[in-house]
Amino acid sequence: MVIGEGKPIEEVLSMISDKKKILVVGCRGCVTVCSAGGEKEVSILSSAIRLAREKEGNPIEIREETIERQCDNEYVEELRGYIDEYDAVLSMACGVGVQFLAERYRKIPIYPALNTTFIGGTLEQGVWVERCQACGNCILDKTGGICPVARCSKSLMNGPCGGSSNGKCEINPEIDCVWQLIYDRLKELGTLEIFEEVVPIKDWSTSRDGGPRRIDREDLKL
Amino acid sequence: MRAQYPANIRIIKLPCTGKVSEIHMLKAFESGADGVYLVGCEEGNCHFLTGNLRARKRVERVKRILEHIGIEPERLAMYNLSAGEGTRFVQYAKEMTEKIRELGPTPIKPKKQEIGTERFEVQ
Numbered sequence: 001m002v003i004g005e006g007k008p009i010e011e012v013l014s015m016i017s018d019k020k021k022i023l024v025v026g027c028r029g030c031v032t033v034c035s036a037g038g039e040k041e042v043s044i045l046s047s048a049i050r051l052a053r054e055k056e057g058n059p060i061e062i063r064e065e066t067i068e069r070q071c072d073n074e075y076v077e078e079l080r081g082y083i084d085e086y087d088a089v090l091s092m093a094c095g096v097g098v099q100f101l102a103e104r105y106r107k108i109p110i111y112p113a114l115n116t117t118f119i120g121g122t123l124e125q126g127v128w129v130e131r132c133q134a135c136g137n138c139i140l141d142k143t144g145g146i147c148p149v150a151r152c153s154k155s156l157m158n159g160p161c162g163g164s165s166n167g168k169c170e171i172n173p174e175i176d177c178v179w180q181l182i183y184d185r186l187k188e189l190g191t192l193e194i195f196e197e198v199v200p201i202k203d204w205s206t207s208r209d210g211g212p213r214r215i216d217r218e219d220l221k222l
Numbered sequence: 223m224r225a226q227y228p229a230n231i232r233i234i235k236l237p238c239t240g241k242v243s244e245i246h247m248l249k250a251f252e253s254g255a256d257g258v259y260l261v262g263c264e265e266g267n268c269h270f271l272t273g274n275l276r277a278r279k280r281v282e283r284v285k286r287i288l289e290h291i292g293i294e295p296e297r298l299a300m301y302n303l304s305a306g307e308g309t310r311f312v313q314y315a316k317e318m319t320e321k322i323r324e325l326g327p328t329p330i331k332p333k334k335q336e337i338g339t340e341r342f343e344v345q
Contacts, residue, residue: 009290040245044287047248052291054252055329 001030001121002094003128004037004114006045012090013052015111019060019087024049024113025079025101026066027093034128037092037114039066045092045113070097076104083108119150136206136213142194144185149202151178157199223308227315238262239300240273247284247298254332257322260300261314267304274302294325 032038159179163170239262
């Protein structure tokens with residue numbers, strides 16, 4: 001899922017400093033799972049904003065809503081009935097959600113309450129790690145299900161480099177050398193011969209390097 | 223026991239401090255509370271095992287929020303004691319009252335609590 005993190009509250013307050021009435025919208029998707037922008041976080045942020053504004057003698061009115069997903073227009077449309085009543089909208093979704101709201105509601109500023117950080121998963125409650133770089137050309141079949149694009153500091157296709165030491169990376173000693181992990185996994189799977197196959201130079205044009213991406217599924221279009 | 227504790231404290235009883243969420247603490251301040259404190263079981267002796275530990279973490283989080291928005295984090299506190307320690311309960315109540323007295327009244331004007339009037343309309 002997409003992982004995000006709440007922006008410092010001072011930054012959020014400065015975005016809405018001249019607004020009197022705002023709508024704070026959460027998302028029940030990824031940001032709920034990573035405890036950054038779900039219904040709970042909407043109520044906490046709204047309460048904190050009200051307290052801060054009350055303290056400086058500049059009270060603010062806030063409506064709190066959470067929709068199923070902000071990355072699907074059918075849910076974004078649900079706000080249409082009342083969104084015009086507000087001076088601004090604070091979206092607690094990932095960057096996609098903020099943009100979908102902005103495209104749909106052109107006359108009202110939509111501000112991001114989160115910093116969207118990476119694509120990852122939950123290691124344990126409260127810990128999320130990056131696992132995928134969305135490179136567009138997955139080679140996980142060749143690396144025992146462990147991604148060198150996302151997890152190798154150098155994104156090597158054929159590792160490890162000379163800096164791999166005691167299973168740790170020379171660039172960032174706090175992370176595991178992912179090529180060590182790949183070697184161990186392929187050994188566990190009994191398929192070490194895959195390790196010796198040379199993976200050719202990566203064609204990065206399928207990644208963001210090739211420009212903003214789009215998928216058109218003609219078979220699914222109405 | 224009939225020990226006396228300061229009259230300015232409003233007690234909200236819960237089965238466990240683990241029931242307290244960040245929003246409850248923040249809403250108490252929004253309602254005009256000068257101070258908020260939690261009293262839970264001794265750490266390691268929570269009846270529900272980890273409720274008081276979760277509460278402690280949530281209290282720390284809200285203290286950080288208060289700090290960032292310019293409200294003294296000392297207005298929020300958490301104490302631990304055993305259910306039988308009446309004297310300690312009184313001691314904490316007096317301690318907190320004194321602390322808040324020193325800090326002064328809350329900078330927040332209490333938000334008027336709206337009670338849904340629709341429910342009470344008689345046809």
